[in-house]
Amino acid sequence: MNMSRTRDTRERLVVIGGDAAGMSAASQARRMRDPDELEIVAFERGHFTSYSACGIPYWVGGDVAGPDQLIARTPEEHRERGIDLRMRTEVTEIDVERQRVRARDLDSGAESWTSYDKLVIATGARPIRPDMPGADAPGVHGVQTLDDGQALIDTLAHTRGRRAVVVGAGYIGVEMAEALINRDYEVTVLNRGSEPMSTLDPDMGRLVHEAMEGLGITMVNDTEVTKVLTGDDGRVRAVATQDAEYPADVVVLGIGVRPETTLAKAAGLPLGEHGGLLTDLAMRVRGHENIWAGGDCVEVLDLVSGQERHIALGTHANKHGQVIGTGVGGGYATFPGVVGTAVSKVCDLEIARTGLREKDARRVGLQFVSVTIESTSRAGYYSGASPMTVKMLAERRTGRLLGVQIVGREGAGKRVDIAAVALTAGMTVERMTALDLGYAPPFSPVWDPVLVAARKAVAKVRGS
Structure with missing residues (x-):
C-alpha cells in the first residue's frame, strides 16, 4: 500500500459513493470552488455514476430501453468538470484520526490510502437479504444498483422457465412484480404483512392487493419465507414458506433496504436507531466538523412525528448532495427534514x-x-x-x-x-x-x- 497524497496548498475533498448524493455534493462543491482551491476525489465501486435507481424496475419491465437512459451524468462528464472520479474502486476503511481512506481497485486488487481535508460519505443502502438457506443462490436477485438491474436482465434473458417469485410487497416488490408481468412471467408475491404496501394502512393496502390480483399476480400475505430451494445445478428452483413451496425460475428480493454504514460503523461514527448515519441540519456527521453524509446511508428528521427515520429516495439524496456541496464549498445550506412522501x-x-x-x-x-x-x-x-x-x-x-x-x-x-x-x-x-x-x-x-x-x-x- 502507498500513500496517495502530494501535498499542495489545495484542500482535498474525498467522496465515497458515485450516485445521487455523492456526485451532487461533488458537483455543487466544484461549482463553488475552483480546482486550484479544492481537489475532489470520488470513489465508486460500480460501473455507473449519477443514475436513477428508481427507474430500474421500468428498465427491467421494458418501459425504459436501456441503462443509458437512467444515467444523468457519466464518469467522463464528471471528470471533464474537474472531479477525479475513480470507478470500480471500493473504499474499505475510513481512518478518522489520520483523515484518510483506504481504497481497493476491484479489477487489479491494488490498495492505497488517500488523505482528505473534508470527507463525504454517500454509501447508499443495500438490499435486505434474508438470513436463510439459498438466499445467495444463482437466480436470486436484489435490485438496488444498475449493476443489479443488469444482472437480473441477464438472468431473465437466459432463463427458460417463466415462473418468478417476488419476496416482499413494498415499493420495490410491487414494482418488480409489475415489471415481471410485463415480461410475460407468471408472478407470485410472498408478503409477511397482512396486505401489500406496508407504507399504507392495511385498509388502503387491500386496494393494492385487489389490483395486483386483477393483473394476474398471485398475492400470498401473512407468510414467512424460510428458505430458497435449489436444483442439482445449484440454481434456484423454488421458494419455501412455513407451509408451502412456490416453484421459481427467478427470485427477486423486494424486502427493502438498510443503510450501508459498514464503513461508518467501523470508523466509530454515530448511527441512529435504524442504522443510518446521524447528521446535523447542514448534513455534517454529528461530532465531526469535516465529515458530511447524505443519501440512503443517513437518517432524516420526520417533520410530522419529530423522530428520526430512514427513507431511501433519490429526491432526498439529491437535496442532501446540494446541501453538502454548498457547505463544503464554504456556503450555507440546511436540510430541515421530510414528511415521508x-x-x-x-x-x-x-x-x-x-x-x-x-x-x-x-x-x-x-x-x-x-x-x-x-x-x-x-x-x-x-x-x-x-x-x-x-x-x-x-x-x-x-x-x-x-x-x-x-x-x-x-x-x-x-x-x-x-x-x-x-x-x-x-x-x-x-x-x-x-x-x-x-x-x-x-x-x-x-x-x-x-x-x-x-x-x-x-x-x-x-x-x-
Whole structure:
C-alpha cells in the first residue's frame, strides 16, 4: 500500500459513493470552488455514476430501453468538470484520526490510502437479504444498483422457465412484480404483512392487493419465507414458506433496504436507531466538523412525528448532495427534514402516501381521527373520470393534518403533493378546505378529492 497524497496548498475533498448524493455534493462543491482551491476525489465501486435507481424496475419491465437512459451524468462528464472520479474502486476503511481512506481497485486488487481535508460519505443502502438457506443462490436477485438491474436482465434473458417469485410487497416488490408481468412471467408475491404496501394502512393496502390480483399476480400475505430451494445445478428452483413451496425460475428480493454504514460503523461514527448515519441540519456527521453524509446511508428528521427515520429516495439524496456541496464549498445550506412522501404504481393503479400511518401516530403518542372518502379524478360527467380513494389522518382536538394516503387511477398519485405541502406548512384540515386549488372538469371535480377528505376530517375533529 502507498500513500496517495502530494501535498499542495489545495484542500482535498474525498467522496465515497458515485450516485445521487455523492456526485451532487461533488458537483455543487466544484461549482463553488475552483480546482486550484479544492481537489475532489470520488470513489465508486460500480460501473455507473449519477443514475436513477428508481427507474430500474421500468428498465427491467421494458418501459425504459436501456441503462443509458437512467444515467444523468457519466464518469467522463464528471471528470471533464474537474472531479477525479475513480470507478470500480471500493473504499474499505475510513481512518478518522489520520483523515484518510483506504481504497481497493476491484479489477487489479491494488490498495492505497488517500488523505482528505473534508470527507463525504454517500454509501447508499443495500438490499435486505434474508438470513436463510439459498438466499445467495444463482437466480436470486436484489435490485438496488444498475449493476443489479443488469444482472437480473441477464438472468431473465437466459432463463427458460417463466415462473418468478417476488419476496416482499413494498415499493420495490410491487414494482418488480409489475415489471415481471410485463415480461410475460407468471408472478407470485410472498408478503409477511397482512396486505401489500406496508407504507399504507392495511385498509388502503387491500386496494393494492385487489389490483395486483386483477393483473394476474398471485398475492400470498401473512407468510414467512424460510428458505430458497435449489436444483442439482445449484440454481434456484423454488421458494419455501412455513407451509408451502412456490416453484421459481427467478427470485427477486423486494424486502427493502438498510443503510450501508459498514464503513461508518467501523470508523466509530454515530448511527441512529435504524442504522443510518446521524447528521446535523447542514448534513455534517454529528461530532465531526469535516465529515458530511447524505443519501440512503443517513437518517432524516420526520417533520410530522419529530423522530428520526430512514427513507431511501433519490429526491432526498439529491437535496442532501446540494446541501453538502454548498457547505463544503464554504456556503450555507440546511436540510430541515421530510414528511415521508412517496408515490408508486402497479400498471395503471397509482399509490401515494405522505405523513403518518395510523400505527405511526400511535407509536409517537398522537391521538387522531381518520376518514376515508371515494371520489373521482375529474368531474364525474367528464370523459375519463376514474375512481379514487383518499384516507386522511388529523390530530384530535387541534385538527393538525397528520397524513394522507391515496389509491386510484390516472391523476391520483400526484395529488399527494397537496398534502405534502400542507404537512410541511403545519396546516390544519380546516385550513386545507380553503386552499385555492386549480379547477376545471378535465382535471378535478369542483371539490378536489383531497379537499373532500379534509372537509370530512374537519367534521370528525369537531365531533371528537
